[in-house]
Amino acid sequence: MASVITAQNLTLAYEKGKNIIINDATFTIEQGEFVFITGPSGSGKSTLLKSFYGQIKPYKGTLNVGGFDMKKIKKAQLLQLRRNLGIVFQDYKLINEWTVEKNVVLPLIITGYSLDVQKVQAEKLLSHVKLADQAHKYPLELSGGEQQRVGVARALSKNPFMILADEPTGNLDEFSSGVVWDLLENACDQLNATVLVVTHKIPTIFNIPYRHFIIENGGVHEVH
Amino acid sequence: MKFIKEHLMFMLPLMAMLIGIEFILIFNRVTTSYEKKLKNEYAILVVSKRQLTTPMLRAINEKIDSVEPMDRESIAKEVTAGMQDSAMVAIMKDLPYFFRVHLTSYLSLDELKEIKQQLSSVDGILNVEIFGENYHAKHTMFKLVKMILNVFIVMLFVVSLLLVIKQMEVWQLAHKERMAIMEIFGAPMMLRSGILFKIAFIDAIIATLLNVFIFIYIKNSWASRTDITFIKENQDLLLNFSDFLILFVTALVIVAVSVFTVAIRSSEVPEG
Known part of the structure; x- marks a missing residue:
């Protein structure tokens, strides 16, 4: 298996090193793995996830994501990397002025896929997340659970090599949480995507093997 | 709103x-x-002892477009008005040639002064008037x-x-x-x-x-x-x-x- 993320003595900090969040972390994540990252509130879980899509640059050490050195990555390369990632947010981050259908195919719009491909992919994914009948609605007309399913569909729309999910079920009811976990499991199991999920709590029923990292006091430790 | x-x-x-x-x-x-x-309405006045032609003056400065001779007789007539015909003949004999020199484009005062200098140095030219102040x-x-x-x-x-x-x-x-x-x-x-x-x-x-x-x-x-x-x-x-x-x-x-x-x-x- 090839490594998709390699961190070597990685330190993440805000305010030019005054506020260190992750300190001297070393780990490797392989293609097709499902990884949970847990830890107390404010421990730096989301910051670590942000560093994987270049929202925050390493302060010290090295971080390689999908073949890119995240410390030296150029703007154009960062955008290229992001176009091959699927990202799910706790607050969904949908474009409220766009229909559900258009939100789902945002990564395809950005890459320049034709309208026909966009339509076919939107229909397939919306049916997959059980929202086929909501395609022409706007995000604010949907419940939180439904919005998050749109968010997951968007993350899957371009068959990314890696999915990054920040508290994807944090605001959801049991049913929607179940749908989201199933979708992420399938992405990993059937599409061989690497899935990294930041969460407070690992679901009690989980059907595929996974790795578990805990962040505590700035350190990243794997639980075996 | x-x-x-x-x-x-x-x-x-x-x-x-x-x-x-x-x-x-x-x-x-x-x-x-x-x-x-301005260029069309403007001309340098040249007074000369001999005939001048356009190629002759263009060879001196290529910004000169054409040379137009002024009617000497009408000038002599104005000067000798009320005098005998012999006066007219005498004046015509000594009267220099007058020319209007037209330019190819609108020129600055310095360029006009340069042309004046060049023309003044031509053998036979007695006077050159550029009317520079009015022009500019x-x-x-x-x-x-x-x-x-x-x-x-x-x-x-x-x-x-x-x-x-x-x-x-x-x-x-x-x-x-x-x-x-x-x-x-x-x-x-x-x-x-x-x-x-x-x-x-x-x-x-x-x-x-x-x-x-x-x-x-x-x-x-x-x-x-x-x-x-x-x-x-x-x-x-x-x-x-x-x-x-x-x-x-x-x-x-x-x-x-x-x-x-x-x-x-x-x-x-x-x-x-």
Whole structure:
């Protein structure tokens, strides 16, 4: 298996090193793995996830994501990397002025896929997340659970090599949480995507093997 | 109401800039026409003991267009009016030749002085009169007005551009979340800023058309009725078809500059 993320003595900090969040972390994540990252509130879980899509640059050490050195990555390369990632947010981050259908195919719009491909992919994914009948609605007309399913569909729309999910079920009811976990499991199991999920709590029923990292006091430790 | 206000806040400074550009275009055309008129009406007076020809003087200075001999007899007649015919013959014998020397283009006073010097050194030429002060008095005034207008338009342009960028920032703020989401998913700047381009492009078309309509009205209606001779004389120079294209391209460039200025500044910069 090839490594998709390699961190070597990685330190993440805000305010030019005054506020260190992750300190001297070393780990490797392989293609097709499902990884949970847990830890107390404010421990730096989301910051670590942000560093994987270049929202925050390493302060010290090295971080390689999908073949890119995240410390030296150029703007154009960062955008290229992001176009091959699927990202799910706790607050969904949908474009409220766009229909559900258009939100789902945002990564395809950005890459320049034709309208026909966009339509076919939107229909397939919306049916997959059980929202086929909501395609022409706007995000604010949907419940939180439904919005998050749109968010997951968007993350899957371009068959990314890696999915990054920040508290994807944090605001959801049991049913929607179940749908989201199933979708992420399938992405990993059937599409061989690497899935990294930041969460407070690992679901009690989980059907595929996974790795578990805990962040505590700035350190990243794997639980075996 | 807010919608109209926001678009006016963008269009009015844009129109002010386009009006400034149109004024520069008109003034340049008027200047060229005025210089052409000055050139056509102007001639250097040369007094010579011998006949002069155009090739002879062009060899001295190629800015000389042609040499026109003046009628010696009429000059002699004026001088000998009321005298005997023998006086006329005597004067004709001693009277030098007079020539009007026309130029190829409008020349500066220094260039005229140079020509005067060159002609004066030609064997047989007795006197050269360039009428320099009269020639340049009006033109200098004209150039001064043009310079003041250009300075004023540049200042207007800078202030208006800042206002246009300010309004673009307001629109960018309204669409900030959408642009941020698109950036997270890897959208390039052109795509992220598409919404700003769309709004501004429509306003640019409207502003250009309004400007053209204003100048069409000035040219076809107001200029015919005005008492200002200068404008009446130059009515044809007020608006050309090519001006429409120049104004439209200028409006697009202003839109692109303002969108890029705002989009680059608002782009998320990785921390570290």
